[in-house]
Amino acid sequence: MKFSIVIQSSPFTSQSSSTALRFARTLITEGHELFRVFFYSDAVLTANALISPPQDEQSLPVEWQALASEHNLDLVVCIAAAVKRGVLDTNEQKRYEKNAQNLENRFELSGLGQLAEAIAVSDRVVTFGG
Amino acid sequence: MKFSIVIQSSPFTSQSSSTALRFARTLITEGHELFRVFFYSDAVLTANALISPPQDEQSLPVEWQALASEHNLDLVVCIAAAVKRGVLDTNEQKRYEKNAQNLENRFELSGLGQLAEAIAVSDRVVTFGG
């Protein structure tokens, strides 16, 4: 079955991003397809490459990136939400004349159209928020 | 009267940081002293210099920075909360071997002791969260 996942909450104050990661791993293990993960609202903060968690704690950007590399996943970060929150790729860094980019590898900034497409083509869309 | 302000919530999904800014401006205008503003939890994200809001919208980092410059304010960002959320100064950038720092001017990373001190010396501590 073809799934897409939408994540809305800050990975630092909400458990949602972590639950979504486990759900993503499990559905792949169970033989389903993960068409796309769409990071929206404060969940775009998950893609900040500067995140430096304590050594004994889960690093969500790194774990998402590892899962994406292994299974060639599409991790899409809402570009409007990301730019507003200071998560920039090289293009946006130039556009806004900032002195650094900080988008984690394997994540991609793109528009809400990617969410609409995910809804259109997926059998199940599961939202993680709150 | 001597005030300190504690802010806890994400500036992107909560109105708290914006209300706190207005409260800070007003208390200064009214002749009171603002001893310290302490950014904790997701409010540390307010100090991310890469934030690029749409042109017609308020930029909280810039407005806090301007207020701090004008009145020589102490804007303290909890270092543990910031590092975990990918808000780094040059020292932390080196320590965690990241390729950029992104702490906005006039903000300073420091420990929770700065909050304890603010509580100890201020007449009023006002928390903005939620």
Next chain:
Amino acid sequence: MTLHLLNKTQQNTALIERMLSTLSDGDQILLIEDGVYNALPHSESWIDSKDLKQSTYALVCDIEARGLSSRIRTDIEQVDDKGFVRLSCEAEKVVSWF
């Protein structure tokens, strides 16, 4: 005297009951942000059941932003940011409920 800041709507019944259970005589309440919706005319308002209309204030810029200027109860005093600072000074401490 304590100033209580409330920034959530009346739907947050557990939070509001908690705030109410901590009130001492003479305490004041300032409704800010989404808290100003508590000042709309509700049939079972805690403001009435606890007879708190004389100790409850609402922040005027939050009322205006939300389009409530002509809709909220007239027996609750509206204050601006200066009033917010003044209430904070008059109180011995400020407790935030969110």
Next chain:
Amino acid sequence: MTLHLLNKTQQNTALIERMLSTLSDGDQILLIEDGVYNALPHSESWIDSKDLKQSTYALVCDIEARGLSSRIRTDIEQVDDKGFVRLSCEAEKVVSWF
């Protein structure tokens, strides 16, 4: 059939009433994250008042994390992450309440 995900505690009465008002016969509910506290024995549980114990599930890792393994009701089925995925497949859609 719809699978409803609930990740908030029983204190969030407005949210839970809203979820309950959208249920169709045969719908299922999965308690995740802080939602698993709804499966503690409460004297006025919506699970009982709406007779939903046979259509309500709770995510086992969230139960363990919170120290609830020996405390929650035994008449609510616990599922692991595989069960979560299976319930999502069996349902026609998944609606999240938060």
Next chain:
Amino acid sequence: MNAQRSVLVLNQSAPYGSASARESLDVVLTCSIFDMPVSLLFAGDGVYQLTKEQNGSAVGQKTLEAMLSALPMYDVDSIYVTRNDLINSGLQESDLALPVQVIENDRLPELIKQHSTVLTF
């Protein structure tokens, strides 16, 4: 691509206090641009998004009402509120900036069933 999908967007948050109201409307407008049928249900505190005479600039934000008024231009005209939530909000139907369909609570299960995807905000 599967058969045509329809989306129900559920708005549960008051405007200005959180970003959720604006972000959910952005999703609605995008779905509509992509020719996906989209309905809106304003529930609980979400009803407050519909209040007339909003003025976001009083708190340094854009006015949500302007975005809402664009909905009919985007052919989004299935906008629902339950009578129960409207009463609990303390607003009257005449306080709302948009024409909405006021429905009874017992219509909600059907509304969920009619849409292939439900997005909550």
Next chain:
Amino acid sequence: MNAQRSVLVLNQSAPYGSASARESLDVVLTCSIFDMPVSLLFAGDGVYQLTKEQNGSAVGQKTLEAMLSALPMYDVDSIYVTRNDLINSGLQESDLALPVQVIENDRLPELIKQHSTVLTF
């Protein structure tokens, strides 16, 4: 420096679902290190922070209970829960990982008065 301040930390959130429980405990321990008298009130969902036999690793987090057990070592021993919240939580006093003072609701106004600063989480 003004006269000695005392702090009441009010914990209202369940653990693991949000970061609030851990961040409030960090503040408590810091105040204590700085020799500031600090009391804790666990209210509403905050009561769940005290549950025995927690195991955060089941959801990839540190176990909060370990931090809580450190409180007595930091001389933080004024820990309150209201009887009402304990009953509503569905937990018994014997389910709690720490000895707490179970108080009636009508003690709360006094508790607020006794402390010079109240920090809510």
